[in-house]
Amino acid sequence: MGNDWEADIREKGKEQEEIVANIPSPEKQDVAAIPVSRGDIANRRDYDVEHYLQVLVTSYAGRLRKAFAADDFEQLFRLDGQEGLFDRPVEDIEPRWIRCSS
DSSP: OOHHHHHHHHHHHHHHHHHHHSOOOTTOEEEEEEEOOHHHHHHHOOOOHHOOOHHHIIIGGGGGGGGSSHHHHHHHTSSSSSOTOOOOOGGOOOOOOOOOOO
């Protein structure tokens, strides 16, 4: 008297062999070639530009926050680049003088 579980294992093994046999090898797989020029590769961006602009403002430019008045800082480091209606000329913006006691 045979065990039913042995028959189940044999059948599952055959199913696995059939699945593996139906998978084409990498050499046989047809891959459509997409023409790509060097210029396309050079202009490709693999990063999120907006994220890095935000990082720049929060880390690098954020250190300059104390050096300028709040309105001047917002004007100088505005992310959208849009000029405001009441912006001062950039030539007129000067850093604050911060005196340190010694």
